[in-house]
Amino acid sequence: MELIDTFFNLGVLRAALPMLVQGLGITVLLGAVSIVAGLVSGLLLALLRLYGPAWARALARVYIDVFRSIPLLVLLVLVYYALPFVGIRLSSFASAATALTLVSCAYTAEIFRAGIEAIPKGQFEAAEAIGLGFVSTMRDVVLPQAFRIVTPPLTSNCINVLKDTALASVVAMPDLLKQATQAQALAANPTPLIGAAVLYLLLLMPLVRLVGYFEARHRAATQ
Amino acid sequence: MTINDRSGSDNTTDKATDLAMQPLIRIRNLQKHYGRFQALHGVDLDIMPGEVVVVVGPSGSGKSTLIRCINLLEPYQGGEVLVDGERVQAGRALARVRAEVGMVFQSFNLFPHLTALRNVALGPLRVRGLSQAQADERARALLAKVGLAEQADKRPSQLSGGQQQRVAIARALAMEPKVLLFDEPTSALDPEMVGEVLDVMQSLARSGVTMVIVTHEMGFARRVADRVVFMEGGRIVEQAPPAEFFASPREERTRAFLQAVFHH
Numbered sequence: 001m002e003l004i005d006t007f008f009n010l011g012v013l014r015a016a017l018p019m020l021v022q023g024l025g026i027t028v029l030l031g032a033v034s035i036v037a038g039l040v041s042g043l044l045l046a047l048l049r050l051y052g053p054a055w056a057r058a059l060a061r062v063y064i065d066v067f068r069s070i071p072l073l074v075l076l077v078l079v080y081y082a083l084p085f086v087g088i089r090l091s092s093f094a095s096a097a098t099a100l101t102l103v104s105c106a107y108t109a110e111i112f113r114a115g116i117e118a119i120p121k122g123q124f125e126a127a128e129a130i131g132l133g134f135v136s137t138m139r140d141v142v143l144p145q146a147f148r149i150v151t152p153p154l155t156s157n158c159i160n161v162l163k164d165t166a167l168a169s170v171v172a173m174p175d176l177l178k179q180a181t182q183a184q185a186l187a188a189n190p191t192p193l194i195g196a197a198v199l200y201l202l203l204l205m206p207l208v209r210l211v212g213y214f215e216a217r218h219r220a221a222t223q
Numbered sequence: 224m225t226i227n228d229r230s231g232s233d234n235t236t237d238k239a240t241d242l243a244m245q246p247l248i249r250i251r252n253l254q255k256h257y258g259r260f261q262a263l264h265g266v267d268l269d270i271m272p273g274e275v276v277v278v279v280g281p282s283g284s285g286k287s288t289l290i291r292c293i294n295l296l297e298p299y300q301g302g303e304v305l306v307d308g309e310r311v312q313a314g315r316a317l318a319r320v321r322a323e324v325g326m327v328f329q330s331f332n333l334f335p336h337l338t339a340l341r342n343v344a345l346g347p348l349r350v351r352g353l354s355q356a357q358a359d360e361r362a363r364a365l366l367a368k369v370g371l372a373e374q375a376d377k378r379p380s381q382l383s384g385g386q387q388q389r390v391a392i393a394r395a396l397a398m399e400p401k402v403l404l405f406d407e408p409t410s411a412l413d414p415e416m417v418g419e420v421l422d423v424m425q426s427l428a429r430s431g432v433t434m435v436i437v438t439h440e441m442g443f444a445r446r447v448a449d450r451v452v453f454m455e456g457g458r459i460v461e462q463a464p465p466a467e468f469f470a471s472p473r474e475e476r477t478r479a480f481l482q483a484v485f486h487h
Contacts, residue, residue: 125296126332130346130398131322140345144336 009191016183016192023179024199030093030175031162034100038161039154041101042108049113051134060109067106073167075099080171096168096175104161111153115146148221152214159207163200176200247272247307247402247433248293254301255288255457262288264457265302270402270435275428277444277465278437280454281480286437289454290404293435294324307401322350325395329407331387333379339366339390340375346398358397365393369423385416389423396427403427405436441484445469453477 049060169178180196246269255263291297343362369389
């Protein structure tokens with residue numbers, strides 16, 4: 001069976017497995033860092049976009065438009081290969097995390113904005129009538145409700161960030177995809193690529209299911 | 224938002240001359256436009272401490288707009304509102320003035336993610352600087368006062384409309400405000416739940432709380448109000464004690480309104 005030998009070669013897979021697992025670890029770490037940084041900065045950006053002074057709102061809108069338009073691969077190459085010309089030399093991990101965070105921040109900001117705008121006006125009025133300040137209105141009243149609304153799209157965005165980590169292989173990041181291509185070159189056999197694909201699936205499919213679960217729960221709660 | 228400062232000076236003289244008769248709320252020449260539609264045409268109204276004023280009138284007469292202007296939930300274009308001598312205007316002091324003015328909404332506007340107890344405790348905790356334990360204690364006492372001690376740990380969605388509105392009243396009371404505003408508090412309720420909310424409001428009125436109430440409940444106005452204000456077309460047409468207002472209204476428009484209300 002030449003096909004099984006080529007794509008599902010257990011010997012090759014066994015030899016490549018340590019590399020693949022190492023790559024998976026880096027992929028998960030890169031994804032986690034970018035997701036957390038993107039969530040925090042995206043929330044701040046959404047608040048600026050909605051409630052900042054006029055110049056900050058305009059700036060936030062420009063940022064969001066730019067980083068939702070630019071292809072991630074282009075941004076990644078810019079950060080890694082262009083910034084050194086102005087003296088900013090980032091490691092491949094830092095470059096990848098920066099590019100992923102910049103883009104995730106823009107998407108997350110739009111998700112949070114939609115969530116906050118979905119909160120009924122009466123909630124803001126009730127908070128105002130009690131005399132709550134801006135910080136308390138957001139922390140105690142608006143954001144807890146908005147978080148519930150945006151959990152499904154936020155989880156979707158996390159999945160996208162995790163998937164996009166594979167692009168980091170072009171800036172010499174030893175992530176899962178990079179390790180798999182290297183193992184494939186060493187063994188002259190594509191089985192490690194199949195192994196990497198399986199690992200991506202194992203990592204991401206539960207998250208995809210989770211989005212479905214959140215959406216169903218949200219539908220049930222709003223009926 | 225632009226608010227013309229029309230009578231800032233005569234207020235201070237009033238305050239100096241007669242402190243005891245100082246109105247708790249003073250509304251002067253209030254003007255409100257929605258685009259080209261004028262919702263309020265220079266309304267003047269004083270509310271004295273301890274007074275219960277019921278505002279009635281056909282829908283679109285500007286009565287809800289009027290009380291929403293008192294705590295500046297609704298911006299206005301001319302005139303001024305003073306609460307306890309202090310101008311209600313946008314800026315740093317606004318939240319502090321609002322804390323002195325409790326508001327109960329037609330649609331309750333409870334915080335759905337918090338229990339009844341935490342809905343009531345939030346203001347004292349964040350605005351009055353009470354500890355969580357103190358705020359919870361105050362909230363429990365107030366929920367008991369509106370007959371909901373047993374429901375303290377339920378979410379709004381687990382409560383009936385009447386219960387939700389009583390929680391909202393407790394939430395407003397928790398700030399120990401100088402005045403309570405009610406914006407059609409029973410209009411969103413099923414008929415069988417109107418009574419329990421009006422009962423709570425009546426006992427508050429009896430205990431000396433200053434209240435301004437927009438409502439269509441004429442029986443309640445007759446029983447509880449010290450003064451009934453009739454609005455139409457963005458103006459106050461007539462105001463009188465309830466006995467006089469309902470028995471012998473002076474204005475033709477008031478008579479037409481009362482006739483329409485009582486004969487349908």
